[in-house]
Amino acid sequence: MQDRADLTRQASFALGGIGESIPPVAAAFLTEQPMIIVGGTDAAGRIWSSQLVGDPGFLRVPDPRTLLVDALPLAEDPLAEVLAGPATVGMIAIEPTSRRRMRINGRSTPTTGGLRVDLDQVISNCPKYIQKREFRFLSDSGSAPAPGGTRHVTRGTALTPAQQRTLRATDTFFVASSDESGNTDASHRGGNPGFVQVLSPSVLRWPDYLGNAMFLTLGNLELHPAAGLLVPGWDTGSTLHLTGAARTLWDADETARVPGAQRLVEFTVTGVVEIADAVPLRWSAPNYSRFNPPVS
Template identity: 40%
Template sequence: MGRFHEGEQQLQARVHPALPKRMARTAEIALRDFMPDQHRDFFALLPTLVVGSVDDAGRPWASMLAGKPGFVTSPDPVTLQVSAKPAPGDMLAQNLKQNAQLGILGLQPETRRRNRMNGRVTHLQDDGFTVHVEQSFGNCPQYIQARLPRLVGAPAEPPVKPEDSVLSPRAALMLAETDTLFIATHAKDEGVDVSHRGGKPGFVRVEQRAGFTQLTLPDFRGNNFFNTLGNIALDSRAGLLVVNYDSGDLLQITGQAEIVWDGPEVERFQGALRLLRLRVEEGRILQGALPIRWSQPAYAMQLLETGSW
């Protein structure tokens, strides 16, 4: 039977004292320890897969794998097989180990469908890895920008540009211009999660502080699961992934996160219920890492009721 963990329940209770009880009933239906056939078939259609992992220091990282549709398969309801390897320099290459916890997000931008699965690595193969399902659930299509993917030639080994706590102008621009990012979090004994965030270009604020870069993004109305923020309530570390849909570049960042519940900044950002703030610690740009390019976006209708910085 599905359940929400302590951090998720804390945030639900902060929204309304009665919400944890109501969401507990939802969890019994929505959170599964297996993938329904619809999800299994869905993963097999995708040319990309977003993966959240944790390094040896306990820091979350978000990654994206790519391949021809069919590179992800599910031989049974509790198993997902991935026939793809991380791009050189991707932190996932270091974090993929036997019994490692992973968060997995399958997202099909052109239809705005997405499904999530969290589990553990059971096998490492030369061409990929196998994950045993611990939690599976679907997500709504809100805030997803519709894009059509197009496979291009396999990239050469991508140059890797390290980033430190003060992001380079190039990395800062990727964040400031993006309309989509992915965030990986984890909590001890509760596994790894990776989720999608979308907004108008400019929904991520980038500020250069003394010795570090600070990122701030809105948290809009959602499903009250609080998977991401619930993990952050228990472990404040988080990892972000930004994709350049024109060049195939990836920007990976890890740092310390905090939730801003109220105040003038929250009130000023149209549509925000709260804010998520990240102090950057480390990152990297993988140039041209993905063998896919995407069409120009059709923005989600929910963005009409949201702002930007």
């Protein structure tokens, strides 16, 4: 993918940002976060993306090769069964307040009320396309709802009209992918509202903007098209989970019609899970990134 994009030299430098352990400054960053995104693969081979939340401090780093997460997904969450046993996971911690983020990939095992993740990769990322937001919890404790709590859940194989409107209005989503061996990664995608195009109830398209040239997500999709998307309800606490397959479009004419696009990614939806009031975490209205290209 790097060769095809003619970015091999830049990519070689960028790949130096991939390590195997968490440095002290990153460990401190993790302890300050109220949320982490996680991606994994279910028993049917479908990839899903979700979020785990808790009071800052619910993420802990007892040693540079281990992450402890004091939270589990709701029973209704598509990753609940996956994370109930050993799993290969991709994770991204993102701090919209400061536009910082880091990715953590490894192998998780369940603990009492949470997860232990033995790390394979720790990846630094740039702050581009992150919308600035401030967080608050609805409850005094700030804790996530207990697993098994009752929530209104909508399931389907295509997007409802309301879900299509949500996607057209979103400025952020997360995408989980894996290589052909199941090594999983989670990544962030951001832009001005409208950067996600809804072509039909089962087909989405978004621009791939100029980034760090690692091509971790697009490289995975080239080898293994399965992917999972998470669209957080920043002001409602809802979660919209999509699973399906994605491919990179290199059509120069199509790409030229989308401001800022280096190439396009098309995603075919095969499964949808929407959970209302999934988490008690709420975020302020966004301050859009100055790097966001305009949306035509």
